[in-house]
Amino acid sequence: MPATSTARDRMVAAAYELFEENGYDETTVDQIAERAGVGRTTFFRMLGSKEAAIFPEHDVLTARIEARLAAATPRTRQLAIFEAARTVLDHYLAEGELAQARYRLTRTVPALRAREIAGMQRYQQIFREHLAGWLGEENALLAEVGANAVVTAHNHVLRRWLRGLTEEPHAEFEAAMEQLTALLGTAVRQAGEGASFAATPAAGGSVVLVLPSELSPEQAADAVRAALS
Amino acid sequence: MPATSTARDRMVAAAYELFEENGYDETTVDQIAERAGVGRTTFFRMLGSKEAAIFPEHDVLTARIEARLAAATPRTRQLAIFEAARTVLDHYLAEGELAQARYRLTRTVPALRAREIAGMQRYQQIFREHLAGWLGEENALLAEVGANAVVTAHNHVLRRWLRGLTEEPHAEFEAAMEQLTALLGTAVRQAGEGASFAATPAAGGSVVLVLPSELSPEQAADAVRAALS
DNA sequence: GAATTGTCGGTACTCCGTACCTTAGACCTG
């Protein structure tokens, strides 16, 4: 159905135009629908909400990540994670000016910023679910930290590109992924092989303290007293 | 002004009650204001929005994190990060049933979920800014991943407690922080040295102590001093 | 005691989002 898709595109384009011209809060859905040549009802039917008009490709991207991770074999999991993240990066790079317009909007409109963050969390969730399935329940925290790190690294590079701080986002992305491998690679590999993490045995109410090892006994005693008071 | 604060408390309590009784979408701001014995205008003046009524302590917590991190010296930065995170954890644990009611709401109402995530991102931002300042601009990615990891670990433990999966959230939190230290500690320390970060000289970096919880702070301090001497 | 300042409640308004209804066109079906 090409007609439907072009109507959607017209609405998205009209929304971005009007937001840039008059600001987000000052633009009404009626104005967007009117410029796109559609009814207000159609806008909500196809975009869902005024905020969602800023992130029209979100579902496509999540589906792509999901598909790439689901297609991974035990031997290609690390590659799958990196490629899934790079797929998202490539998408935004291909958007070009549109991605930068979105960045300007999300930086100035708190509601859009919150919406974007929630969308990012959706990416994280997909990475986390797959990683957790690969690493087992006993490594749930590592899976969560790892998934978080991948999305963080992606965002880090993307943000630098959006701000015009780099001309080589792909190279920086590869460097970031290598840095993640250096940080977390061995731990993830070990977890993947089935190593289990033994929790602290807590026999009827014990307190566990972690202190920097350079503290003197007196300093440590002070810290303990302060922590327990 | 105690009267103002109690009015705020009444509104928050009324909001939680009504959300539990009738659901979030089915509850109107008028109903909340009426039950709290206050005008609708006052609700928006003091809470800001219907969603914000669910997270009334958010500003206090961010201020606490900020203060704890700002008070860190180069020698106590790692401790400051852990304590700042534990401050947040303690706050939610102290809330008890209220925190669990909030969890039920955020799990069922997408708008509240998004709001909560945005709030968590605010925590991450504070950690990231401080870590980035400590580690220098060239380690921005590591700072971001590290800040992310701390918040993730905190959320991981908190979520397990909210789901009733653990009776020892403090012990699990300490274990999680220890795991983070094992994962990222050396990298952070190395980065910190490039930015005049005097870190733990010994390998490992932390000492883990397990004490019976019935000890008084003084007794615990004595035991620690004796153990380290 | 009068003026001022700040807080609270009430009213009116805009606009988002949803429910419902109607219409126009495409596609059978006899």
Add this chain to the structure above:
DNA sequence: CAGGTCTAAGGTACGGAGTACCGACAATTC
């Protein structure tokens, strides 16, 4: 071709969040 159904679109009406504004009523100050 006549008539019926199904789908996609626009139009209308409504509820409710959030804002702007105004008046009432302290509390403070001179």
